[in-house]
Amino acid sequence: MAHSGTRKRLREEEFVALRCNFQLDSGSQCGCVIQEGWALSCSHIFCAKHAQEWFSKSDCCPVCKNNTTNAQMTQVGRPPDESRLQLLGMLLTRPPTDIQLAASTAINFWEHQKFEEFRRDVTREQEFAVRLKRFISSSRKELTEVETLKNAKKAGTEELRRQLREAEHRLKQDRDEVATLESRIQQLSESYRQELSRATGVQTPFRARMR
Ligand SMILES: [Zn+2]
Numbered sequence: 249m250a251h252s253g254t255r256k257r258l259r260e261e262e263f264v265a266l267r268c269n270f271q272l273d274s275g276s277q278c279g280c281v282i283q284e285g286w287a288l289s290c291s292h293i294f295c296a297k298h299a300q301e302w303f304s305k306s307d308c309c310p311v312c313k314n315n316t317t318n319a320q321m322t323q324v325g326r327p328p329d330e331s332r333l334q335l336l337g338m339l340l341t342r343p344p345t346d347i348q349l350a351a352s353t354a355i356n357f358w359e360h361q362k363f364e365e366f367r368r369d370v371t372r373e374q375e376f377a378v379r380l381k382r383f384i385s386s387s388r389k390e391l392t393e394v395e396t397l398k399n400a401k402k403a404g405t406e407e408l409r410r411q412l413r414e415a416e417h418r419l420k421q422d423r424d425e426v427a428t429l430e431s432r433i434q435q436l437s438e439s440y441r442q443e444l445s446r447a448t449g450v451q452t453p454f455r456a457r458m459r
Pocket residue numbers: 268269270278279280294295297298
């Protein structure tokens with residue numbers, strides 16, 4: 249129970265956490281959970297490492313390119329418990345309008361970040377769906393090609409078989425013809441022999457040998 253309670257708390261922390269908006273060379277976002285960093289009035293936030301890297305060279309927000317000055321940048325961090333109490337102490341001394349302004353600004357910032365996160369997730373999912381669809385359709389195309397090839401091969405085999413059958417048929421016809429010719433020659437040679445023996449009175453063992 250204690251373990252699943254810890255997991256639930258971690259999930260909640262994970263959900264409420266703000267992540268660095270810095271775009272890496274790979275095109276994806278840094279996305280590291282902000283422990284310490286800088287929040288801009290354009291509602292973008294960067295981890296300490298990327299803020300230092302970027303703002304040492306530029307005055308523009310690396311995401312929306314809005315010109316920003318140090319006055320519009322706020323150093324942020326996850327307050328340890330004692331500084332939470334400090335914050336409470338600070339708010340306790342403030343008029344309600346200040347408290348409301350601070351709270352609504354912070355909530356708007358958080359909402360903007362979460363909305364962007366959600367939008368990115370949706371875009372990623374859509375891109376994934378598109379890739380998946382493309383993959384499925386190309387797989388289908390490949391399958392069709394394989395099927396066509398298989399059919400062609402089958403058709404090729406059929407054609408070969410047909411040609412073989414035809415060749416066999418022709419061979420048989422040729423053989424029959426040869427056999428007919430042979431028997432005809434036999435008949436002719438036989439009658440020739442008979443004619444000859446009749447004419448000469450001599451038995452001639454003549455025999456046509458033909459293949
Ligand atoms: Zn970062």
